[in-house]
Amino acid sequence: MALQCGIVGLPNVGKSTLFNALANNKAEAANFPFCTIEPNVGVISVPDPRLGELEALVNPQRVIPTSMEFVDIAGLVKGASRGEGLGNKFLANIREVDAIAHVVRCFDDENIVHVDGRVDPMADKGVIDAELQLKDLESIEKRLQRVEKIAKSGDADAKREVAVLKMYTEALENGNNARSVEASEEDLEIIGHLNLLTIKPVIYVANVDEESIHTGNEFVDALREGVKDENALVITVSAAIESQIAEIEDKEERDMFLEEYGLQESGLSRLIRAAYEILNLITYFTAGVQEVRAWTIERGWKAPQAAGVIHTDFERGFIKAEVIKLGDYQEFKTEAGCRENGKISIEGKEYIVKDGDIMHFRFNV
Numbered sequence: 001m002a003l004q005c006g007i008v009g010l011p012n013v014g015k016s017t018l019f020n021a022l023a024n025n026k027a028e029a030a031n032f033p034f035c036t037i038e039p040n041v042g043v044i045s046v047p048d049p050r051l052g053e054l055e056a057l058v059n060p061q062r063v064i065p066t067s068m069e070f071v072d073i074a075g076l077v078k079g080a081s082r083g084e085g086l087g088n089k090f091l092a093n094i095r096e097v098d099a100i101a102h103v104v105r106c107f108d109d110e111n112i113v114h115v116d117g118r119v120d121p122m123a124d125k126g127v128i129d130a131e132l133q134l135k136d137l138e139s140i141e142k143r144l145q146r147v148e149k150i151a152k153s154g155d156a157d158a159k160r161e162v163a164v165l166k167m168y169t170e171a172l173e174n175g176n177n178a179r180s181v182e183a184s185e186e187d188l189e190i191i192g193h194l195n196l197l198t199i200k201p202v203i204y205v206a207n208v209d210e211e212s213i214h215t216g217n218e219f220v221d222a223l224r225e226g227v228k229d230e231n232a233l234v235i236t237v238s239a240a241i242e243s244q245i246a247e248i249e250d251k252e253e254r255d256m257f258l259e260e261y262g263l264q265e266s267g268l269s270r271l272i273r274a275a276y277e278i279l280n281l282i283t284y285f286t287a288g289v290q291e292v293r294a295w296t297i298e299r300g301w302k303a304p305q306a307a308g309v310i311h312t313d314f315e316r317g318f319i320k321a322e323v324i325k326l327g328d329y330q331e332f333k334t335e336a337g338c339r340e341n342g343k344i345s346i347e348g349k350e351y352i353v354k355d356g357d358i359m360h361f362r363f364n365v
Contacts, residue, residue, distance in 0.1 A: 009103035014207035014239035019072040021242035040072040066294040106219035107209040132197040201278040237267035282355035317365035324358040
């Protein structure tokens with residue numbers, strides 16, 4: 001499944017620096033390529049050490065990681081909800097993405113002027129939130145006008161929808177994002193077709209200076225406190241460090257550079273993991289001499305749904321799945337070794353796929 005993460009943020013918060021660091025990431029180009037498919041869209045393969053472990057065991061002709069699209073969404077100004085600046089394009093782009101990475105300035109630097117002349121992450125967040133909330137209110141109001149007429153005739157479904165729409169209206173009018181509403185599955189289904197902007201999962205990317213990469217600072221603390229009720233994630237990244245990482249082509253040099261900063265991995269890897277976490281995604285693998293490949297699915301999917309990611313025929317004609325755990329594959333070295341030792345389980349249509357499963361599907365169409 002193609003996963004899109006939109007990068008948003010006010011001017012001079014580090015959004016473009018971060019996106020450009022992704023686009024210029026030379027060090028991982030061989031195994032984890034990034035290619036720009038439009039000026040503001042890049043596709044990057046998802047780094048997963050388990051792929052390398054499987055490659056060493058299987059020695060396939062090719063290895064195909066799963067991928068994620070990053071969309072550098074045009075800079076936002078006050079009034080975007082009314083079409084100011086690139087507002088309409090911004091809002092159209094953000095409607096398409098699965099998750100939002102909201103880059104927030106959490107560093108002080110007199111050489112980089114803030115658009116409002118101050119560093120205040122919650123105020124920055126508020127500017128973008130307000131524009132998205134206004135657009136969501138507009139979408140809901142249009143829908144309410146239509147549904148209220150039907151509800152007056154006594155239609156029970158319409159009455160239920162009106163109640164849900166008004167619940168979201170109240171939240172938005174109070175300056176809260178739609179994702180902060182405590183809604184039932186049924187409520188979410190009713191509102192789903194509106195594709196609200198502020199209901200999308202969000203990762204707040206606190207862009208800090210090099211000194212604050214491990215400890216954070218008062219700006220990060222304020223951001224964490226301010227979003228604690230939003231069911232959102234906060235990660236700290238230094239766009240300045242990411243820019244330097246992106247320029248290093250040699251993997252050993254890159255590892256040494258990360259070590260110097262006491263970092264285990266790049267901010268990009270943490271951002272991808274955060275996106276997987278907030279979207280409730282997992283990875284399963286297929287492994288054979290032709291290729292070892294990673295596939296992204298939603299947590300909780302059953303075997304036929306997972307098979308359908310490879311091809312719709314696999315889901316339609318699903319018979320069974322053969323499943324090997326990575327630990328067993330590592331212990332017994334080959335698929336044949338796992339079979340001989342009873343480490344291949346045969347699973348039916350109700351099997352819930354686990355993260356890291358190595359799967360082979362049997363189907364008939």
